[in-house]
Amino acid sequence: MNDLSNASAVEVDAASEGQRVDNFLLRVCKGVPRSLVYRILRTGEVRVNSRRVAATYRLQLGDRVRIPPIRLPAREDRPAARPAEFPIVFEDEALLVVDKPSGVAVHGGSGVSYGVIESLRAARPQLKFLELAHRLDRDTSGLLILAKKRAALTALHAALREGRMRKCYLALVKGKWKGAGKRVNLPLKKYLTQAGERRVSVEAGGRESATVFRRERVLRDFTLLSAELLTGRTHQIRVHLAHLGFPIAGDDKYGDFELNRALAKQGLQRMFLHAAELEFEHPVSGKSLKLDSPLPAKLARFLGSLAA
Numbered sequence: 100m101n102d103l104s105n106a107s108a109v110e111v112d113a114a115s116e117g118q119r120v121d122n123f124l125l126r127v128c129k130g131v132p133r134s135l136v137y138r139i140l141r142t143g144e145v146r147v148n149s150r151r152v153a154a155t156y157r158l159q160l161g162d163r164v165r166i167p168p169i170r171l172p173a174r175e176d177r178p179a180a181r182p183a184e185f186p187i188v189f190e191d192e193a194l195l196v197v198d199k200p201s202g203v204a205v206h207g208g209s210g211v212s213y214g215v216i217e218s219l220r221a222a223r224p225q226l227k228f229l230e231l232a233h234r235l236d237r238d239t240s241g242l243l244i245l246a247k248k249r250a251a252l253t254a255l256h257a258a259l260r261e262g263r264m265r266k267c268y269l270a271l272v273k274g275k276w277k278g279a280g281k282r283v284n285l286p287l288k289k290y291l292t293q294a295g296e297r298r299v300s301v302e303a304g305g306r307e308s309a310t311v312f313r314r315e316r317v318l319r320d321f322t323l324l325s326a327e328l329l330t331g332r333t334h335q336i337r338v339h340l341a342h343l344g345f346p347i348a349g350d351d352k353y354g355d356f357e358l359n360r361a362l363a364k365q366g367l368q369r370m371f372l373h374a375a376e377l378e379f380e381h382p383v384s385g386k387s388l389k390l391d392s393p394l395p396a397k398l399a400r401f402l403g404s405l406a407a
Contacts, residue, residue, distance in 0.1 A: 111162040117253045120147060120164070121154040122230065131169055133207065139167055180207075180217035188242060188390050193251040193383045195219075195229070198392045201240040201369045205231055215243065233259060233331065238351070241268070241374025241392045246382075254382030259331060265378035268326045268336055269315070269394065271371035271402070272345040273355055276322040280313040283339050287332045298352065299334040301342045308332045310339050318405035321348065325375075336372065347372055367401045 115123055124136045124145065143151040144167040147158070158164070185197040197215070199205065204214035216231050223229065232244040232255040246252035258264045288305030290298055309329035316323040322345070326336045334353070340346060341353035349359055349370040378389045394402070 106168055107166050109164045109166065111158045111160060111164065113160060114249055115158055116160045117256075118158050118249075119154065120145070120152055120156045120158055123158055123164070124166070126230075128166065128169060135169065139169070180213035180221045182222035183218035184222055185215065185219070188392060189388065193246065193248045194381070195245040195247055196377070196390055197243050197245070199235055199240060199243045199374075201238050201395070204237045205234050205243060216245065219245065232256065235374055236334065236337075236370075236372070238349075238370040239268075239372045239374060240369075240395050240398075242377045242390055243374070244377070248383070251382040255379075258379055258382070262329065263379065265376070266328045266331070266374065267376040268328070269371075269373045269375045270324050270326055270336060270340065271318075271348045271398075272322050272324055272340055273348060273358060274320065274322060274345045275317055276312070276314045276324060276345060278314070280311065282309065282311050282329075283343065284309045285339055285342060287335060287338055289333060297333070299332070299338045301338060306330075306332055308335050308339070310336060312340075316402075318402065321405060323402065365401070366397070366404065369397070371398055371401070373398060 109127060111123075121136060121140060124140070125131070125133065128136065137154060139145050140152075140154050145152070146165040147156060147162050149165070185199060187195070188198055189196040197219075199215055206216050207213040216229065220226070220229055226247060228247060228249060230246050230252050232246050232252060235241065235243055244255060246255060255264070285301045285308055286303060286305035287299050287308045288302040290300065292298055307330060311327040311329060313325045313327075314322060315325055324340075328335060337347055337350055337353045341350070346354040347370055348354070348362055349367050350372075351359065351370065354370075373394055374392065375394070376389070376391045378387070380386065381388055393399075
């Protein structure tokens with residue numbers, strides 16, 4: 100869509116069937132900030148078949164999506180994404196799996212002009228389709244899956260919803276974890292701080308959330324844990340661990356801030372959370388894929404300093 104100044108109606112075709120309405124709008128309304136897309140959904144300005152829908156609504160063939168007039172920011176306020184490539188762990192005609200560094204957002208929005216997805220699209224203009232299959236926090240490093248075909252994206256989303264994708268992280272936490280392993284079931288609820296920042300807390304009535312933690316190593320007053328996600332909620336690992344009294348080292352939202360300052364002087368200047376392993380069936384071939392990403396050098400060196 101080139102003209103966003105007037106209301107319009109778009110009929111969902113086979114290529115968009117099954118896509119979440121928020122992702123559909125981000126694709127159709129190119130250049131519109133994510134925050135604006137979510138605002139017009141939240142306020143009911145977007146209608147599907149004349150009804151309000153949640154951002155998670157999955158479009159059906161023949162749905163009519165009403166898109167309200169959208170006023171874009173001035174061009175100079177929206178810098179173009181710089182083309183960038185990231186270390187490739189796996190790639191074929193349907194998938195691209197990269198090793199995302201810490202400090203890089205997966206997409207633009209919330210004060211970030213652009214992220215991994217925008218940079219990769221700019222670097223690969225020949226690709227007709229490239230979408231994130233899931234997300235990682237900005238300060239989390241590791242394995243990130245992108246789909247190069249609509250069918251692959253739909254299949255990956257189904258695998259995530261149905262628990263058919265194994266996602267394992269490594270986290271260094273404050274304290275000595277007792278026992279070898281533990282399944283944690285704690286409901287999580289999103290909220291906004293007075294400053295408008297998104298946060299998550301453990302709260303009755305929140306969304307069901309489950310993580311399996313396993314002790315890998317105890318190092319002085321810290322424990323290296325593996326964390327396997329059984330659900331994929333926002334900030335899930337970080338909030339579960341903080342609630343249990345084992346905040347992640349370097350976590351600037353839910354961590355021990357005094358400890359973080361001390362750790363920064365010792366060389367840990369980021370959150371110690373790394374998406375280390377992925378295991379799933381290829382969405383097209385059906386073959387089993389097991390991918391891994393070693394700890395970044397800075398995290399490995401910090402672990403070494405604790406073991407010394």
